[in-house]
Amino acid sequence: MSDERLDAEELARLRELGQRFMRAVPHNNALGLELRAVSEGRAEIFLPYDLRLVGNPETGVLHGGAISALMDACCGAAVFQALRKPMAIATLDLRIDYLKPAAPGRGVIARAHCYKVTRHVAFVRGVAFLDSEDDPIATSAGTFMLGTRTTSRTEGAA
Amino acid sequence: MSTTHPWLRQAIAEARAAGDPGRLAAAVPYAQTMGISLLLAPDGPHAGELLGVMRFGEHLIGNPVLPALHGGALCALLESTAIFQLLWESALSATPRTIGLTVEYLRSGRPVDTFARGMPTRQGRRVTNVRVEAWQDDRSRPIAVASAHFLVHSDEEPAKLES
Numbered sequence: 001m002s003d004e005r006l007d008a009e010e011l012a013r014l015r016e017l018g019q020r021f022m023r024a025v026p027h028n029n030a031l032g033l034e035l036r037a038v039s040e041g042r043a044e045i046f047l048p049y050d051l052r053l054v055g056n057p058e059t060g061v062l063h064g065g066a067i068s069a070l071m072d073a074c075c076g077a078a079v080f081q082a083l084r085k086p087m088a089i090a091t092l093d094l095r096i097d098y099l100k101p102a103a104p105g106r107g108v109i110a111r112a113h114c115y116k117v118t119r120h121v122a123f124v125r126g127v128a129f130l131d132s133e134d135d136p137i138a139t140s141a142g143t144f145m146l147g148t149r150t151t152s153r154t155e156g157a158a
Numbered sequence: 159m160s161t162t163h164p165w166l167r168q169a170i171a172e173a174r175a176a177g178d179p180g181r182l183a184a185a186v187p188y189a190q191t192m193g194i195s196l197l198l199a200p201d202g203p204h205a206g207e208l209l210g211v212m213r214f215g216e217h218l219i220g221n222p223v224l225p226a227l228h229g230g231a232l233c234a235l236l237e238s239t240a241i242f243q244l245l246w247e248s249a250l251s252a253t254p255r256t257i258g259l260t261v262e263y264l265r266s267g268r269p270v271d272t273f274a275r276g277m278p279t280r281q282g283r284r285v286t287n288v289r290v291e292a293w294q295d296d297r298s299r300p301i302a303v304a305s306a307h308f309l310v311h312s313d314e315e316p317a318k319l320e321s
Contacts, residue, residue, distance in 0.1 A: 027218055027219055027227075052190075055186060063188035065233065068233040090263065097257070098257060148266075
C-alpha cells in the first residue's frame, strides 16, 4: 500500500485531517505546537520558545523533554501523513539523540519522514533544528504501531 | 561544556536540607509546567527511594479518544526522573546532559498519576547509563521504559575531563 502515490485530493484531505488532529491533542496545544507543513509521509512542526518550557533557568534553554515531545508529535504526524486512511497509531519506540542544546529565546523546528509503512508498523525518522536541517540539535528514529485499539469508531491517534 | 549552575546547587542544597526533593523539581520551569515532581517512597520495600511523579492533568493527553497520555509527556517524565535522580543521589556539580535516550512504550498511559524510577546501569567518569521505568497503579507493570545515557562529571573529576 505504501508504494501507491496519493493523489492531490487525498493529500489535501490528509493535510486537513492532520491539522485537525494536531489541534485535538491537548498536550500538543499545551506545548504550543504548530503544524507548518505536510506532504506525503512528511511533517514539519514548530515549537515556539516559551519560558514555561525552560529546563535551566540560568541559561534559558528549553528542556530536553519539550524537544522529545516535539519529536514524538512530529514523528506521529509524519506517520499520519503516510497512511492511506486515518487510523489510530501508537508509538512503539522512539530514540532521540541530543546533538547540542537549543538556543535561549529560539523556537525549534522538527521535520519527520515516515519512510516505510507495513501492514502493522510504520518506520519514521526525524530531525530538530533552529535554522538549518544541516545543523540539527536532535535526531530521532521511531516505530509506530498501526490500527491500535480505540474506544470509538472515529479516527484517533496517540 | 557543562558548567556548575549556582541556581541548581542552591536548589539541591535547599531540597536536601528540607528533606524534600520536590523543591528541586520546583526549581525547573518545565517540570512545573508538566506537573513533574519528586517524592520519597513512603513505605513498603522501596521506602525512602526517590521517585519521579507526573500528576495527571488534561494537558498531558496525547490521545483524547482513549484517552491516553502523550508519548512525549512520558518521555519527559522518564528523562527528568533520571536527571533528578543523578543530581539527588550522586555528587554531581553540573546538570547531566542527555546524550540520547530510547523509549519503549509498553502500555497506553491512562489518565492518572504516573511514577518513575531510574536504575543506573553503568556509572562512568564521563557517561552514566540509566534504565528508567514508568508505571501507574502497579509497579510490576511498567507502561514505558527508557535507556538513557548522560554526559556527567562528578566533583571528584573536575574540568580536565571536559573538552
